[in-house]
Amino acid sequence: SQTIHQWPATLVQPVGSPLSLECTVEGTSNPNLYWYRQAAGRGLQLLFYSVGIGQISSEVPQNLSASRPQDRQFILSSKKLLLSDSGFYLCAWSVQYNSPLHFGNGTRLTVT
Amino acid sequence: EDQVTQSPEALRLQEGESSSLNCSYTVSGLRGLFWYRQDPGKGPEFLFTLYSAGEEKEKERLKATLTKKESFLHITAPKPEDSATYLCAVHSGSGNTGKLIFGQGTTLQVKP
Numbered sequence: 001s002q003t004i005h006q007w008p009a010t011l012v013q014p015v016g017s018p019l020s021l022e023c024t025v026e027g028t029s030n031p032n033l034y035w036y037r038q039a040a041g042r043g044l045q046l047l048f049y050s051v052g053i054g055q056i057s058s059e060v061p062q063n064l065s066a067s068r069p070q071d072r073q074f075i076l077s078s079k080k081l082l083l084s085d086s087g088f089y090l091c092a093w094s095v096q097y098n099s100p101l102h103f104g105n106g107t108r109l110t111v112t
Numbered sequence: 113e114d115q116v117t118q119s120p121e122a123l124r125l126q127e128g129e130s131s132s133l134n135c136s137y138t139v140s141g142l143r144g145l146f147w148y149r150q151d152p153g154k155g156p157e158f159l160f161t162l163y164s165a166g167e168e169k170e171k172e173r174l175k176a177t178l179t180k181k182e183s184f185l186h187i188t189a190p191k192p193e194d195s196a197t198y199l200c201a202v203h204s205g206s207g208n209t210g211k212l213i214f215g216q217g218t219t220l221q222v223k224p
Contacts, residue, residue, distance in 0.1 A: 006155075044156075044199070044214040059211070090155050098143045098203055101212060103155030 002027035006091045006104030013111055019064075019078040021107050023091030026072065031093040033074040034101060035066055038088040050074060086111045114139045114204050118215035125190055125222050133185040133218045135200030145183050146212065147176050148199040156199055159185075190222045 006023045013019060025031050035047040046059045048066035056066050063082060067075045074091055088108055092101040115138045125131055137145065144163050148156035160169040162178040169176045173194065175186040185198055197219045201212040 043216045044201075044212075046211055049211060092155075100146055100158045100161050101201075102158060103148075105155045106153075108153070 002093075002102065004091060004093055004102060004104040006107060008107055009105065010108045011110070013081050013109065015083055015111055016080045019076070019081055019085070019109070021076040021089055021091075021109075023074045023076075023104055024072055025074075025093045028072070028093070028095065030071060031095065032097065033068060034092040034094075035074065035076050036090040036092060036103075038090060038106075040087075044090065048076070081111045083111050085109065114202070114213050116200055116202055116213050116215040118198075118200050118218050120218060121216065122219045123221070125187075125220070127191055127222055127224050128189045130186070130188045130190070132187070133198055133220070135183040135185070135215055136181060137183070137200075137202050137213075138181075139202050139204035139213070141204055142202060144203040145178055146201045146203070147174075147183070147185055148201065150197045150199055150217070152197075159198075187220070190220075192222050192224050195220055195222045 003026045033050045036044045037047055038044050048058055050056050050068045053068055053071055064078050088106050090103050090106045092103045094101045117136045119134045144161055146161050147159040149159055150156040160176040165178055165180045167178050173188050177184050197217045199217045200215040203212050
């Protein structure tokens with residue numbers, strides 16, 4: 001069966017510090033991969049998606065970036081965090097474009 | 113603009129009191145409607161996919177239905193463990209990206 005791992009679960013970082021969140025998927029090949037952010041009391045906002053290694057599409061202009069160095073690895077990064085980057089970050093995968101997304105358990109990021 | 117609206121924002125039920133959650137959508141071309149359950153501090157858990165008007169899916173006390181403009185999640189004789197936030201999302205338009213548009217969610221509390 002397929003599983004998705006996301007870490008760390010919680011993170012507190014000062015403003016201006018770098019960020020690296022990692023997500024890996026097991027049990028499937030060539031998945032579509034996604035990064036979402038969920039702010040308190042708000043819906044899920046798509047940040048990045050990837051349909052293959054090295055292929056990244058950005059949905060929202062910001063100081064975050066994403067990379068997919070391996071088929072089942074997706075990384076969310078920032079060189080300098082802002083207070084507004086605080087939130088709940090979720091990684092997800094799907095088999096194909098119109099199949100359900102399956103989410104990891106998220107990373108709670110607090111920028112202080 | 114594609115849009116998904118869920119109502120009510122919050123719902124309190126007594127154990128055994130059946131009710132329905134609503135998800136209204138305006139999209140250019142529906143390619144799938146998804147229901148998720150999200151527990152506090154966790155990632156959304158996939159429940160159902162509906163692809164065409166008239167389609168219904170059931171799982172335990174939950175039943176999802178779909179029309180051309182909205183979807184309902186019916187909860188029959190709910191139990192306290194059904195307490196969670198229920199999210200609706202739609203996949204629309206062209207392309208193969210699998211991007212979902214999420215509603216804001218309905219937070220359900222079931223009291224014993």
